[in-house]
Amino acid sequence: MPLTNADSDWLKWVGLLLAALAAACGNTGAPVDRDVEKREQFKGEKEVERELVDANVVLPPYPVEDNLIEVEFSGPKSFTFFVDTQSIFIYESEVVRYTLVARSPSGSDNVSHEGIYCRARTYRSYAFGSADKTWSLARNPNSVPVRDLDRNNVRLALYRDYACPYGVPQREASRMVTALKLGKPLPCVSRDQGEHRHICR
Numbered sequence: 160m161p162l163t164n165a166d167s168d169w170l171k172w173v174g175l176l177l178a179a180l181a182a183a184c185g186n187t188g189a190p191v192d193r194d195v196e197k198r199e200q201f202k203g204e205k206e207v208e209r210e211l212v213d214a215n216v217v218l219p220p221y222p223v224e225d226n227l228i229e230v231e232f233s234g235p236k237s238f239t240f241f242v243d244t245q246s247i248f249i250y251e252s253e254v255v256r257y258t259l260v261a262r263s264p265s266g267s268d269n270v271s272h273e274g275i276y277c278r279a280r281t282y283r284s285y286a287f288g289s290a291d292k293t294w295s296l297a298r299n300p301n302s303v304p305v306r307d308l309d310r311n312n313v314r315l316a317l318y319r320d321y322a323c324p325y326g327v328p329q330r331e332a333s334r335m336v337t338a339l340k341l342g343k344p345l346p347c348v349s350r351d352q353g354e355h356r357h358i359c360r
Contacts, residue, residue, distance in 0.1 A: 232316030
């Protein structure tokens with residue numbers, strides 16, 4: 160049966176519509192690929208974070224009073240916080256591990272061994288102290304963002320002033336100990352301006 164003018168016009172319209180759809184699909188390919196790439200990159204970073212934070216965690220000896228230094232920071236607090244200087248360990252130049260003691264006004268201690276992942280600004284608790292002064296491993300520890308809290312803002316202080324000053328991990332545990340003794344971050348100076356200053360990166 161021969162095509163009418165109406166049939167021809169309809170077929171042309173269908174052809175144009177299919178061509179437009181094909182072009183649209185072709186044009187949206189790149190953004191979808193970029194989204195996938197971003198998701199894969201984020202996934203990769205989270206996997207790296209988990210590997211760094213979890214790898215080779217060896218619990219230190221339980222803290223003793225002589226090794227504790229108070230963590231100085233501003234703002235209201237209901238506990239006095241201390242870091243065990245003998246527990247500080249810098250892993251892979253990314254994660255700063257330490258034992259934190261939170262002492263109540265009555266003198267009871269809450270003890271935890273933690274690690275701050277400086278690049279992600281997160282922390283994770285690996286173990287908690289028991290009444291018999293032994294460690295109890297944390298169950299399924301997850302990374303928690305370091306936030307600015309209204310009270311007991313000790314982890315922000317550790318991140319900002321002592322463990323990751325200027326956004327980078329301390330290069331050596333002794334530098335964090337020195338900063339804790341001073342009660343403030345070490346100045347950021349060039350490499351040749353002293354052994355006990357934080358080294359800029």
